[in-house]
């Protein structure tokens with residue numbers, strides 16, 4: 001059966017790539033390409049809406065899709081617990097509808113988060129460095145924030161104390177953003193696409209996990225997994241790892 005797909009943010013860097021990937025998939029039909037200022041209407045009669053827009057717009061877009069019984073696959077960043085709760089409330093009135101929100105659709109990035117969560121309990125120190133193209137509007141990246149939160153949760157579960165840090169005075173920002181107790185540093189550099197390093201330290205050793213997306217095509221296999229499966233996963237799912245049974 002063909003799945004009809006609407007792309008929101010279709011003129012953006014990710015949206016253009018998603019339109020190409022959907023166009024090239026024999027089992028998918030690209031029925032709507034919508035961008036800022038467009039009336040979302042009935043989303044072109046889509047079964048699934050894919051959202052790569054901006055943090056300020058994505059919640060409204062998802063609520064619009066849910067209100068029409070259209071499943072949603074969302075890569076846009078800027079989600080916090082309050083916004084996720086709004087999605088859950090909207091879904092309560094549309095029990096058959098599925099929403100997948102994933103901060104990163106690159107398989108290597110999903111694995112990096114998983115490996116980071118596994119490694120966290122063995123190390124005294126952990127920090128995250130994310131590196132992106134300079135047109136990115138948010139910092140830290142959604143991926144880095146999720147990685148930091150997964151590390152923090154694993155550290156708490158293992159009963160680890162705060163990582164040692166004797167810094168008494170520093171310039172603003174020098175120690176990065178504090179995400180659930182894990183320092184997260186953001187680099188913006190021409191030439192980059194999307195990259196992340198997770199640094200772990202213990203006495204006498206370090207472990208570095210690194211993932212690089214050199215091209216936005218790297219996100220497409222994950223997006224298509226989302227599009228093909230969201231219809232059979234009602235409710236809200238956060239993270240592509242759940243669709244991969246990791």
Ligand SMILES: NC(=O)C1=CN([C@@H]2O[C@H](COP(=O)(O)OP(=O)(O)OC[C@H]3O[C@@H](n4cnc5c(N)ncnc54)[C@H](OP(=O)(O)O)[C@@H]3O)[C@@H](O)[C@H]2O)C=CC1
Pocket residue numbers: 008009010011012013014015034035036037052053054055057061074075076077078102103104105106142219
């Ligand atoms: N989960 C993942 O794997 C990935 C997630 N991302 C995230 O995806 C998002 C988009 O990234 P990127 O493509 O680089 O950004 P872009 O700025 O290139 O694209 C966003 C597009 O959305 C449009 N837009 C703005 N508001 C609306 C609206 N209300 N409805 C429809 N379209 C709208 C923008 O139009 P205009 O420019 O006119 O405002 C623009 O064309 C970011 O949050 C980014 O972090 C990025 C890569 C991978």
Ligand SMILES: O=C(O)C1=N[C@H](C(=O)O)C[C@H](O)C1
Pocket residue numbers: 077103104132136137140141142143144193194195
């Ligand atoms: O804006 C981007 O480019 C990216 N955004 C996502 C994020 O904030 O984590 C995913 C990836 O890092 C690329």
